Structure formats: structure tokens, C-alpha cells
Amino acid sequence: MSNNISYVAGENAASYEKARKYNLFSFANAPHKDYKPFFVDHADGIYVYDGAGKEYIDIASELVNVNIGFNNRHIIEAVQKQVERLAYIAPRHAFAEAGELSELLIEKIAPKNMKKVLFTLGGSEANEFAIRFVKAFTGRDKIFSKYESYHGSTYGASSLTGESERASLFPTIPGFIKYPAPHLYGYDIKFASEEEATKHFLSRLEYQIQQECPESVAAVFIESVTGSNGVYLYPKGYLKGVREICDKYGILMVCDEVMSGFLRTGEWFACQADGVEPDLITFAKGVNSAYAPLGGVLISEKIANYYEENAFTAGLTYNAHPLGVAAAIACIEEYFRLDVKGNVKKQEPLLKKKLAELKAKHPSVGDVRSVGLFGAIEFSYSKDHKDVIRKNAAGEPFLGNFITKLRNDYGILTMGGGSTIIVAPPLIINEAQLDEIFDRLDKAISEYADGLIK
Numbered sequence: 205m206s207n208n209i210s211y212v213a214g215e216n217a218a219s220y221e222k223a224r225k226y227n228l229f230s231f232a233n234a235p236h237k238d239y240k241p242f243f244v245d246h247a248d249g250i251y252v253y254d255g256a257g258k259e260y261i262d263i264a265s266e267l268v269n270v271n272i273g274f275n276n277r278h279i280i281e282a283v284q285k286q287v288e289r290l291a292y293i294a295p296r297h298a299f300a301e302a303g304e305l306s307e308l309l310i311e312k313i314a315p316k317n318m319k320k321v322l323f324t325l326g327g328s329e330a331n332e333f334a335i336r337f338v339k340a341f342t343g344r345d346k347i348f349s350k351y352e353s354y355h356g357s358t359y360g361a362s363s364l365t366g367e368s369e370r371a372s373l374f375p376t377i378p379g380f381i382k383y384p385a386p387h388l389y390g391y392d393i394k395f396a397s398e399e400e401a402t403k404h405f406l407s408r409l410e411y412q413i414q415q416e417c418p419e420s421v422a423a424v425f426i427e428s429v430t431g432s433n434g435v436y437l438y439p440k441g442y443l444k445g446v447r448e449i450c451d452k453y454g455i456l457m458v459c460d461e462v463m464s465g466f467l468r469t470g471e472w473f474a475c476q477a478d479g480v481e482p483d484l485i486t487f488a489k490g491v492n493s494a495y496a497p498l499g500g501v502l503i504s505e506k507i508a509n510y511y512e513e514n515a516f517t518a519g520l521t522y523n524a525h526p527l528g529v530a531a532a533i534a535c536i537e538e539y540f541r542l543d544v545k546g547n548v549k550k551q552e553p554l555l556k557k558k559l560a561e562l563k564a565k566h567p568s569v570g571d572v573r574s575v576g577l578f579g580a581i582e583f584s585y586s587k588d589h590k591d592v593i594r595k596n597a598a599g600e601p602f603l604g605n606f607i608t609k610l611r612n613d614y615g616i617l618t619m620g621g622g623s624t625i626i627v628a629p630p631l632i633i634n635e636a637q638l639d640e641i642f643d644r645l646d647k648a649i650s651e652y653a654d655g656l657i658k
């Protein structure tokens with residue numbers, strides 16, 4: 205396998221060595237001395253170019269955040285204009301663009317019950333502030349979130365995170381309780397229907413809340429669609445059922461839409477497809493497609509009313525940074541102008557069909573899942589139960605090597621976890637580009653994964 209490939213040529217060679225010498229890389233899959241980062245020179249649309257000029261298709265929109273694609277001129281010009289007029293202002297001050305973006309979000313995008321928004325720099329911070337809000341509002345301390353979830357890597361957000369390989373500092377903060385994920389592929393009980401599965405998982409959750417003393421539980425946090433843990437959609441009625449349980453016990457419901465928000469699933473927020481109105485929504489990523497850092501928390505009327513009477517004294521120097529805010533207004537304008545929602549709805553059946561074809565053809569593809577342009581391929585020895593592929597023929601970790609192979613030999617950039625890769629291309633993708641992606645995936649899976657199945 206072409207692991208010794210060079211991603212740089214010419215002047216970029218020195219830049220690469222400088223980066224390796226002085227940068228400490230996050231999300232690294234090897235100790236620093238062995239870590240060979242990919243080197244990016246520039247990007248355009250759905251394509252990324254390395255330091256030697258080679259082109260790659262980014263089928264994960266980087267970290268499922270560059271929803272509009274790279275090099276969007278309207279957003280670039282909006283950021284340029286903003287940096288000239290007002291590059292920064294302390295977040296306790298008001299400025300025109302923050303008001304404009306907040307109005308857009310509340311009046312045109314968020315569920316009807318949302319009344320105010322607090323801006324952060326990203327998704328982890330959004331969840332940190334959401335933790336503060338729910339504890340302040342309820343006066344309760346415990347927080348529920350599910351296993352196989354990712355909510356960020358800061359201290360509170362990693363305490364919310366329910367991964368077995370948790371990217372957290374230990375010990376985590378007391379009072380963060382995990383409940384079983386309603387993920388059907390891999391669950392040890394087979395259900396006759398989705399409704400039956402929903403009933404089962406809701407009763408598990410309610411039982412746990414009862415045992416934890418409901419009066420001490422402030423909130424249930426949930427990704428509206430499980431993201432980096434494998435793009436799991438919940439069985440029919442599950443999110444609505446969580447809302448009902450929360451209402452029954454006076455518990456707040458927080459939907460983490462950091463990855464699923466901003467048209468990734470075909471809706472502005474994935475919870476809207478189920479008609480669910482959470483008390484808070486956290487978001488980031490697609491709000492401005494990563495042209496500058498921005499995240500935030502949408503709060504419902506009752507929590508907004510609480511802060512009408514109580515000052516919110518916490519904050520960060522870069523809450524509501526004007527460059528992130530300007531990029532978000534321009535990005536949302538582009539979502540409307542390019543009818544990105546229409547494109548996601550149009551490409552959704554094609555993505556589903558192509559994923560289903562991969563599953564039918566390849567013995568190593570155990571399961572495929574998708575909604576909108578948010579998809580996943582899970583590698584497993586079995587199609588009807590989860591028996592995931594962990595090692596390749598050489599006994600090395602399967603997934604990391606496969607992702608490297610996709611990049612080096614097939615010009616495909618993606619991300620993944622466990623034994624699952626993500627297929628979540630920029631939302632401006634067309635049919636021909638999807639065809640090209642799946643031709644490459646088909647060949648790579650035949651060559652690298654199918655041979656592992658006896």
C-alpha cells in the first residue's frame with residue numbers, strides 16, 4: 205500500500221517539515237513521531253488539493269462542516285467586508301450583523317419555540333453553555349446523554365460524550381449519566397418493528413431517570429441524528445418519546461445539532477423532521493460552513509424569559525465573533541440562493557440507492573445508513589448482526605488503514621470511527637460527482653475489505 209506517498213512538492217516540502225516540527229496535531233491517530241499528516245494547499249467546491257497538486261474528493265465535507273463547499277465567493281467577500289468594517293467587538297456590545305443573524309435563525313430557521321441565541325466559537329463550547337443554562341434554569345444537577353454519542357472535547361462536553369474511547373480528561377465531572385443508544389444495527393435484541401424498538405428504548409430511559417431521582421435531572425442531551433459514532437437514525441417516534449418523558453418529569457431536552465444541523469439531513473435542524481421542539485438546540489459547523497469559527501445555543505421562550513429576569517454573567521472573549529457571524533449570514537444566504545435544501549432532497553434517494561448497492565454487492569459491508577446527505581458505511585463480518593472488522597490482512601487496524609488507502613490510492617478524503625466511514629459530501633454535490641465517489645468506493649472496498657471475509 206502506498207503509505208509512503210508524499211503530499212508535498214517544491215516549496216511546500218519545507219512548509220510540511222516546519223508544520224511537523226512545531227505543530228502538535230489534534231485528532232492524531234499515531235504518536236507524534238510517527239504521525240504523517242496530510243498536507244493541504246487549497247480547496248475548491250468539493251475538491252481538496254495537496255501540496256503536490258493532486259486532487260481529492262472530500263466525501264466528509266472535512267468534519268461534516270463545509271456544507272456549502274470550499275471557495276464560495278459570496279462568503280469570502282462577506283468576511284473580507286467584515287474584517288474591514290469591524291473585525292472584533294467585545295461580546296457584551298451589540299452590532300448589526302449579530303442582530304441580523306439572530307433574527308434569521310429565530311424567524312426563518314429554528315423551530316417556532318426558539319426565541320434567543322447565544323453565539324460561541326464551536327460545538328463543544330455551545331454544549332458547555334447549554335450545560336450552564338439547563339442547570340441554572342432547573343436548579344438541578346444531573347445530566348443524561350446516551351452511549352455512542354459525541355458532544356465535544358472540552359471538559360463538560362467530553363463528560364456528555366458517550367464513546368467507549370472517550371476523548372476526555374479523567375475523571376469526568378460527576379452527575380453525567382449515560383443511557384443505552386437506540387441503535388438497531390448491533391443491538392442484541394431483534395425487534396419486530398421500529399415501534400417496538402422505540403417502546404423498548406424509551407422504557408429503558410424512563411426507568412433510568414426514575415432510578416436517578418427525576419427531581420435531580422436537569423436535562424437529556426441527544427444528537428438529533430447520531431453523527432461521528434456512525435450516523436444512526438433512531439427508530440420511529442423515539443425523539444418524540446424523549447420529549448414526552450422530559451415533559452413528564454420537568455426535564456429539559458437539548459438537541460445537539462452541531463453535525464446534523466444546517467441542511468445536512470435535508471432540514472435546517474434534523475429534529476424538525478420529527479416535529480420535535482427541544483428546549484435548547486446547540487449548533488456550529490454548517491452554520492457558516494467553517495469559513496470562520498462559530499457555534500451557538502438556541503434557547504426556547506421559557507429559558508429566554510428566565511434570562512429577562514436574571515443576568516447571564518458568563519462569557520468568552522470571542523463569543524459572537526464578527527467574522528464568524530458575517531460568514532454565517534452569507535452562508536445562509538447561499539443556502540437559500542442555491543436552493544441547497546432542494547439539492548439535498550434531490551440527491552438523498554441517489555445516495556441511499558448507491559449505499560444499498562454497495563451493501564448488496566460487498567460481503568464486507570455489514571450495514572449502510574443515511575438521511576439527506578448524511579451517510580455511513582459500516583464494515584462487518586455479518587449483515588444481520590454487528591461483528592465489526594477491526595484488523596486488516598496484516599493484522600493492523602482496519603479502518604485507519606482503509607481511510608489512508610482511500611486517500612492515497614483513490615483520491616477520497618473521509619473520516620470515520622470504529623469500523624464505519626462517513627459519506628457526507630458538501631451539499632452542493634451533483635449526480636455525476638456522486639457516481640464518481642461510489643465508483644471509487646466500490647473499487648477500494650473490493651480490493652481492500654472484501655478479501656477479509658472468508
Ligand SMILES: Cc1ncc(COP(=O)(O)O)c(C=O)c1O
Nearest residue numbers: 326327328354355356431462463
Ligand atoms: C454532535 C457534535 N457535537 C459537538 C461537537 C463538537 O464541536 P466542535 O468540534 O466544534 O467543538 C461535534 C464535533 O464533531 C459534534 O459532531
